[in-house]
């Protein structure tokens with residue numbers, strides 16, 4: 245696999261200024277992730293994992309430092325281009341699924357393609373194809389409240405993949421799932437990674453992290469560990 | 480902008496929240512339906528009045544002499560001699576000159592007795608009164624000159640008095656004041672006034688309205704306040720009317736400023752501008768009601784935006800642009816508002832149609848009023864949707880995603 249840097253982060257800091265107190269959520273983070281990697285980000289609650297994911301997903305901007313995604317220096321982009329990056333480069337999977345309520349599985353998966361101005365016919369075909377891929381070919385017209393958590397998360401994964409993003413970001417994707425569903429979703433990530441998708445998963449469970457090939461650990465906003473499969477006894 | 484997708488989105492959102500959408504529309508429905516009803520009612524009245532004047536003839540004029548001190552002597556009034564002078568002086572420029580005289584009378588045929596009014600018609604009666612004669616014919620000029628005892632009855636009165644409309648040639652005993660005359664029926668007419676006009680003219684079903692030669696109820700030596708005339712359509716009514724006024728001033732030895740001349744055209748203009756003024760006032764009230772409706776829409780859209788904060792966050796995370804979100808909510812409020820406008824339009828037309836049925840009138844609904852109403856209500860929706868939509872579009876995705 246070509247060793248191209250898909251994510252380059254240098255001296256990244258994020259400070260939340262809530263008026264009375266300042267929270268230094270990320271401290272001088274330096275991180276490079278290559279195309280095709282399968283990364284777990286671990287750490288205790290409040291260690292800055294979500295803050296990092298939000299910056300990686302272009303939902304938030306760092307206080308200082310640089311973030312280059314797929315060759316684009318994100319800090320230099322205007323809001324319209326940021327929307328374009330979110331739409332085309334990033335697939336986001338959330339802990340709480342975040343499907344649009346009262347909207348069918350198919351429509352949910354079509355959504356990123358609607359914002360990507362993909363023609364209706366092509367959109368529908370791709371959405372069906374993706375739902376089949378995640379094993380929900382028979383649930384196309386189900387509403388989010390008619391299906392299980394594991395199925396919801398698989399719809400969310402299908403939706404994240406709609407525009408063939410450069411990276412798939414998942415912030416505690418198994419946090420609201422039982423073990424069998426968690427394993428299903430992680431197997432799906434593994435399969436996608438084997439097909440070439442760069443996957444970054446936040447988790448605080450070791451057995452979830454064990455699916456990945458690289459573990460990055462955070463503590464109090466700092467990267468304290470970065471190990472790859474084969475560098476450690478567990479791997 | 481994703482117009483088509485956002486329209487579909489708005490429709491499904493309206494469908495999901497049927498009751499709330501309906502309540503939101505209610506303000507617009509009430510506002511627009513009252514606008515349509517009132518404007519259409521105005522247009523209907525205006526066209527009814529215009530038609531009425533068409534019947535009377537736009538050639539009609541009348542004049543009277545004003546006394547400066549409010550004290551009237553015989554020389555302020557018109558006599559048959561004055562009429563003849565005017566007729567001679569103006570020749571073919573005037574097609575009709577008369578007094579529009581009327582007299583209360585009682586008709587008797589056997590045991591059937593009916594009270595009503597006799598209306599006097601002068602020479603060339605068809606120039607003055609467009610009667611729909613269904614039996615017999617109008618009076619000739621000789622009938623008028625010789626004050627022949629002829630009468631034209633209304634269809635319904637003929638039925639009541641004789642039990643038939645085939646009564647031409649029959650005679651009817653008629654008491655006019657202290658005199659009793661045997662009048663010969665020479666014609667039967669059908670009243671074509673709309674229910675509204677009957678109402679306005681105060682005509683009463685129990686009383687008859689019959690036409691007689693004017694000379695019969697207005698004999699030589701009588702005098703009247705007002706002189707009526709019809710101007711030959713080849714001439715201008717107001718021009719000839721003013722000439723008649725000058726002539727009357729001369730023969731009655733009065734100042735021209737004392738002779739008041741009015742034409743049906745002028746009157747119609749007055750009524751028309753009165754109706755327009757009324758429409759403008761109603762329009763202003765309607766505009767206020769639409770603003771109230773619009774504020775209702777804004778209120779609900781704000782609730783909807785707040786409720787859907789998380790959805791907005793998801794959409795932004797998936798790559799929706801600011802303008803995509805903006806247009807989504809703008810289109811939603813425009814559709815709610817325009818739908819309210821359309822329903823209101825239908826309701827307004829329905830109300831006017833039902834009202835029209837009661838007064839037996841063809842209802843006038845101008846298409847441009849309908850188009851304007853729907854377009855205007857969509858604009859109200861966009862205007863009042865602007866603030867909620869901007870609020871949605873500005874939302875920070877992380878804050879929005881965290882919203883419970």
Ligand SMILES: Nc1ncnc2c1ncn2[C@@H]1O[C@H](COP(=O)(O)OP(=O)(O)O)[C@@H](O)[C@H]1O
Nearest residue numbers: 260262267269288289290291292293294295296
């Ligand atoms: N919007 C915010 N405003 C202020 N402080 C925040 C905000 N978001 C996160 N934080 C703080 O930043 C730190 C890192 O939070 P987060 O990235 O959510 O941690 P994790 O996802 O690892 O649990 C925490 O101390 C948290 O309280």
Ligand SMILES: [Mg+2]
Nearest residue numbers: 293294295415
């Ligand atoms: Mg977190």
